[in-house]
Amino acid sequence: MERKNAWETYDAKETAALEAVCARYRAYLDASKTERECAQETVRLAESAGYRDINALLRAGERPAPGAKLYSVTMKKSVLLFLLGEKPLEEGLNIVGAHIDSPRLDVKQNPLYEDGGMAYLDTHYYGGIKKYQWVALPLALHGVVAKKDGTCVTIAVGEKEDDPVFTISDLLIHLAQDQMEKKASVVIEGEELNLIVGGKPLQGAEKDKVKAGVLALLKERYGVEEEDFLSAEMEVVPAGRCRELGFDRSMLLGYGHDDRVCAFAQVEAMFGLDAVPQRTCCCVLADKEEVGSVGATGMQSRFFENALAELMVLCGETGEIRLRRALRNSRMLSCDVSAGFDPNFASVFEKKNAAYLGKGVCFNKFTGRRGKSGSNDANAEFIGRLRRVMDDANVHFQTAELGRVDVGGGGTIAYICALYGMEVIDSGVPVLSMHAPWEIVNKADVYEAAKAYRAFLLNA
Numbered sequence: 001m002e003r004k005n006a007w008e009t010y011d012a013k014e015t016a017a018l019e020a021v022c023a024r025y026r027a028y029l030d031a032s033k034t035e036r037e038c039a040q041e042t043v044r045l046a047e048s049a050g051y052r053d054i055n056a057l058l059r060a061g062e063r064p065a066p067g068a069k070l071y072s073v074t075m076k077k078s079v080l081l082f083l084l085g086e087k088p089l090e091e092g093l094n095i096v097g098a099h100i101d102s103p104r105l106d107v108k109q110n111p112l113y114e115d116g117g118m119a120y121l122d123t124h125y126y127g128g129i130k131k132y133q134w135v136a137l138p139l140a141l142h143g144v145v146a147k148k149d150g151t152c153v154t155i156a157v158g159e160k161e162d163d164p165v166f167t168i169s170d171l172l173i174h175l176a177q178d179q180m181e182k183k184a185s186v187v188i189e190g191e192e193l194n195l196i197v198g199g200k201p202l203q204g205a206e207k208d209k210v211k212a213g214v215l216a217l218l219k220e221r222y223g224v225e226e227e228d229f230l231s232a233e234m235e236v237v238p239a240g241r242c243r244e245l246g247f248d249r250s251m252l253l254g255y256g257h258d259d260r261v262c263a264f265a266q267v268e269a270m271f272g273l274d275a276v277p278q279r280t281c282c283c284v285l286a287d288k289e290e291v292g293s294v295g296a297t298g299m300q301s302r303f304f305e306n307a308l309a310e311l312m313v314l315c316g317e318t319g320e321i322r323l324r325r326a327l328r329n330s331r332m333l334s335c336d337v338s339a340g341f342d343p344n345f346a347s348v349f350e351k352k353n354a355a356y357l358g359k360g361v362c363f364n365k366f367t368g369r370r371g372k373s374g375s376n377d378a379n380a381e382f383i384g385r386l387r388r389v390m391d392d393a394n395v396h397f398q399t400a401e402l403g404r405v406d407v408g409g410g411g412t413i414a415y416i417c418a419l420y421g422m423e424v425i426d427s428g429v430p431v432l433s434m435h436a437p438w439e440i441v442n443k444a445d446v447y448e449a450a451k452a453y454r455a456f457l458l459n460a
Contacts, residue, residue: 006396006444018447038100067276072307077297081283092329098262099289103127107234114211119198127290138165143234158239238437257439262335269453281457299413327420333427334414338362340430355430357442360396361452364426369409376414378425393455
């Protein structure tokens with residue numbers, strides 16, 4: 001069952017459409033270095049496309065009609081989009097769901113210190129990373145500082161051409177004999193991921209003069225005191241834009257493809273729906289997947305269920321049992337990236353059941369690890385339905401497992417949504433160097449994912 005490379009099938013018109021989609025994706029990714037920024041950018045695009053905040057309708061007691069475009073935001077980190085269909089919500093929704101958090105370094109709450117004539121910020125890594133990949137790179141600082149008076153200060157340094165950047169130093173090879181003998185997992189320890197943020201003493205300061213200089217700049221530019229770090233959320237991410245990769249510009253190198261490439265494809269699909277659908281279409285953008293989908297903004301919370309309950313009340317479909325039926329009758333694509341086959345590391349893949357860059361969106365019947373532990377395992381009938389939907393829409397798709405048996409494994413939000421009794425399968429874009437500071441995707445797969453999610457929303 002060899003799948004054809006999607007590029008081989010495109011004519012000039014479709015190639016132009018693909019390039020337009022990928023240009024929008026690059027802009028989306030560059031504006032979305034953190035989950036907060038991704039949520040903000042999604043809402044901006046949604047409002048431009050005519051979406052309205054559900055809370056505005058609740059306050060006005062306004063009943064939405066089929067075709068209504070609505071959104072809901074939870075703690076500025078998770079977003080839901082709804083396009084109301086003709087059929088009652090009780091009959092189920094067609095849902096696409098991705099996560100918008102990515103592996104990174106988080107700044108600790110008491111982070112700033114001076115040592116050896118330099119100022120540093122202590123960090124704590126977030127999600128599964130190879131810690132040694134985060135040293136000797138240009139890094140940027142993004143986040144918010146919430147002050148005691150209730151105001152929030154936004155900080156983003158390291159992305160503009162004239163911005164300074166930050167970095168974490170590595171040991172020079174001439175002194176690294178002992179380091180080079182260590183296992184990769186401990187070549188760089190977690191407590192060694194200390195961000196260099198300054199090196200100039202403040203004139204007139206009595207002690208910690210470099211630290212004092214950094215604090216003076218923070219006070220001058222942002223009105224931030226050292227104690228304000230206690231209520232800050234600052235993230236360290238790779239500095240720089242998403243770039244085209246290869247002589248043929250067929251791929252994209254960027255930070256956060258996992259999982260903002262699927263988030264973008266979902267948003268692109270939702271905004272491309274012109275007619276009123278039969279079943280209500282829903283796009284879920286969740287936080288905290290990389291650490292187990294926990295917390296108030298993670299998929300294990302009730303933010304999705306609560307928003308749907310509010311929407312059903314607005315539509316006159318009240319009652320707990322109706323909500324339960326709506327969830328049970330829904331169909332969902334859990335849109336998360338898959339491991340792309342890498343010839344440099346072929347031994348960890350089973351070639352017949354691997355995802356290949358350029359061959360389209362990937363469906364993973366199950367995830368989990370070692371005997372499918374912790375997986376959602378989609379049923380055959382649902383997959384058969386999806387095959388028809390994808391073929392009818394001329395979508396290039398492939399199926400895969402995440403590595404060889406007893407080697408690979410991973411989790412998504414699929415198993416959480418399956419708890420409602422809905423049909424769910426994982427579907428996403430193949431990625432090389434997943435969870436590295438810079439990841440690789442193929443433009444064709446981004447384009448095919450957007451096509452696939454649109455077809456699913458309309459016809460699942």
